[in-house]
Amino acid sequence: MTTERYDQLAIFAAVAQERSFTRAAAKLGMSQPALSRAMRQLEERLGVRLLSRTTRSVAPTEAGEHLLRVVAPRFEEIDNEMAMLSEFRDKPAGTLRITAGEHSAITILQSVLARLLPDHPDLNIEIIVDYGFTDIVAEGFDAGVRLGPQVAKDMIAMRIGPDMRMAVVGSPAYFGRYPKPVIPDDLTAHNCINLRMPTHGGLYIWEFEKNGQELKVRVEGQLVFNTIAMRLEAALQGLGLAYMPEDLVQDAVAQGRLIRVLEDWCEPFSGYHLYYPSRRQSSPAFTLLREALRYEG
Structure with a gap:
């Protein structure tokens, strides 16, 4: 059904219920000639008279009464649902989908959600862990979490965590068999535990920096x-x-279960950011989550 036909049915319902073209026109914010023209087109299209008109009153015909019984409850239901939608403007509710790497999901998102969700039972959060660079618009996500340098320039980014450092670690038993590396290039002679990147299927390259010198191994x-x-x-x-x-x-290092090496080659870098596609009006649910994640350090 075309939009015009829906409009004509809504006009018919208003006239039939108000029993007046004048009151229906005021209710709908239309002129009486436009309202009369729409009713005439609807009757011509259906091939049946829906309203009996006199100089003093308007009343639905038998066919009009039948149609009114059918369409009036539907329009009332739509009006009620539209009214319910206004609640979503006023309170945090609904589902938010977030893509994040495993580390940020564990160390940042989980702790924030543990504080947030008990007080907001109508809020649902779906977190998809992914190391890849997800197109949040194409994949239907509300936002993503990635390291600062990884966020696309056309995204709005907000810091949600402190600067980070990486650490190269091995157990005492491992270093009982192998010498400790002194520079990053020494790692090529070691048995290293690799991370498979899902985006391109390659292995993650270990990154180091010292005094402005960057190395990738x-x-x-x-x-x-x-x-x-x-x-x-x-x-x-x-x-x-x-x-x-x-x-x-750091806890395992403090306990002596792991030994850290190459610490002087692991300089701080920009931490995690929440990113999303625009500054348009956000839902209360997204605004609540965004502000709960905001890093004030």
Whole structure:
């Protein structure tokens, strides 16, 4: 059915219920000639008279009464649903879809959601863990979380975490068999635990920086994983060196379960940012989540 026919049915329902072209025109914000013309077109299209008109009153015919019983409840239902939508403007509700890397999902998103969700039962969050550079618009996400340098320039980005550092770690048992690397290039002689990147299927290249000098080292080893937990556990078991976010290994280093090397080559870099496609009016749900994630450090 065309939009014009829907409009004509809505006009008919208003006239039939108000029993007046004047009151219906005022209710709909239309002129009486335009309203009369729409009714005439509807009757001509259906081939049946819907309204009995006199100089003093308007009343639905038998056919009009039948049509009114059919369409009036539908329009009332639509009006009610439209009214309910206004609640979404006023309170956080609905589902938000976020794409994030595993580390940010564990260390930032989970802690914020643990504080947020109990007080907002109508809010649902779906987090998809992905190391790739997701097109959030094409994939239907409300926002994504990535490191600052990885956020596309056409996105709005907001910092949600502090600067980060990486750490190269191995177990005491591992270093009982191999010498400690002194410079990043020494890693080529070590058994390194690799990370498989899903976007292009390649292995993550370990990145280092010292005094403005940047180095990228393509390491090799017996193990390749695509999760943080398995890389960390393999390092703890002495199966190789791991390149991990500093915050995930600092307790094990403090306890002596892991030994950190090349610390002077692991300088801080910009931390995680929430990114989304525009500054247009946000839903209360997204605004709530965005402000809860905002980093004030």
